[in-house]
Amino acid sequence: MPLITLKAQVHADPQTEAVLKDAMFCATKIYNGLLWHLRKEYKETGKVNISRKNLNRILKELPRAKGYYSMSIQLTRDEVREAYKSFFALKKKGLTQHEAPGFRRKNCLSPLKYVQSGFMVDGDRVTLSLGTSREDGVKQVSFRISHRPDIEYERVRELSIAYDKVSGRIEARLVVEVKARENNGTGKAAVDLGETVLMACAFDDGAVMLCSGRLIKAIRRYWQKVRANLKQNSRRWRETAHREKKQVEQLLHAATSHLIAECVQRGVKEIAIGNLNGIRESIAYGDRLNQRLHAWPYRKLINMLKYKGAMAGILVRDNVDEKSTSITCHACGNVMASNRRYRGLYICSCGWRAQADVNGALNIYERVYQVSPVKGSSGRVARPAVVSYHLGWHGVAEPKRRDKTLCASA
Structure with a gap:
């Protein structure tokens, strides 16, 4: 069990x-x-x-x-x-x-x-x-x-x-x-974790879904600015850190629940996630960006997917080597960092053009299951469905009593 x-x-x-x-x-x-x-x-x-x-x-x-x-x-x-x-x-x-x-x-x-x-x-x-x-x-x-x-x-x-x-x-x-609930599905999916795009998921039928992480970034940035004017480890400082943690956790729960529900609907039995062990040691983008990425809750996100997947009868694997998956062309296999032209776009000289995180998820899928979920060889991929979330409350002062239900819109 x-x-x-x-x-x-x-x-x-x-x-x-x-x-x-x-x-x-x-x-x-x-x-x-x-x-x-x-x-x-x-x-x-x-x-x-x-x-x-x-x-x-x-x-x-x-x-x-x-x-x-x-x-x-x-x-x-x-x-x-x-x-x-x-x-x-x-x-x-x-x-x-x-x-x-x-x-x-x-x-x-x-x-x-x-x-x-x-x-x-x-x-x-x-x-x-x-x-x-x-x-x-x-x-x-x-x-x-x-x-x-x-x-x-x-x-x-x-x-x-x-x-x-x-x-x-x-x-x-x-x-x-x-x-665990009974799951008779046979489908598979692969997930690429990120910051701006929290999760990019590729399904075995070629469909892709993006879960936005922009609000989590905004919340963390907001509370960090608030704490910058407070004495470290003071009562108020700890209160703001606690509220930031709770808001981030609420969004992570909403995103992971939505993804697992989508997988159940599509008959997914197994999800593959890239192994992020040692990622903090390999990050070298400067002090400011390093600090931001080091604090990103990757492990908490994976643990949520694991236990929610287990309750839905879905196996979640996080032992997949994802080295170079973000800079590898899914169509021709060419490995070139410059193909990521700017945030969110991957373009290869072979004609492959895709959202960058989707390209990474497709590579993880192919690496694990030895087959590409993209049908045909036209160099096209289905337009991803983008899912974003918002909180019903936000701010420094204690919120008034209201419905804190997370809303998701596709």
């Missing part, structure tokens, strides 16, 4: 909320305590032993090690191991000058993570185990959660409790198994 992550709001009484925050504070103390001992070990011996056996030995010395569920403590321990593994990988490549992973802020509330055990979800009621050795004697807490009502799941696989600094609320994230 496909897995998706549900975000839910926690509704707890003040006493329960205080216990949860204390347990999350304990998780921070455990994380920082393990790092401190590993740094000390490195200073004394010149080596760092991140084996579970050594970390378990250190855990026994930490005063907060009994502040929350034992299996969750082990997950915190594994977070430290992964932090050091990532650090060693960056160090080996010469991508960091630091000597060790950084500590979390002293007032930080780290997530409480539960996998398979230590929790129970019954309808909208969640019960968490906090172990049997807390100083206040609390062994478990129970509270109510609320999440989007249109998701029906079979089983909860993982659960984490996190604190949102912007809203000041405690949230729950549930990794659940959902039952």
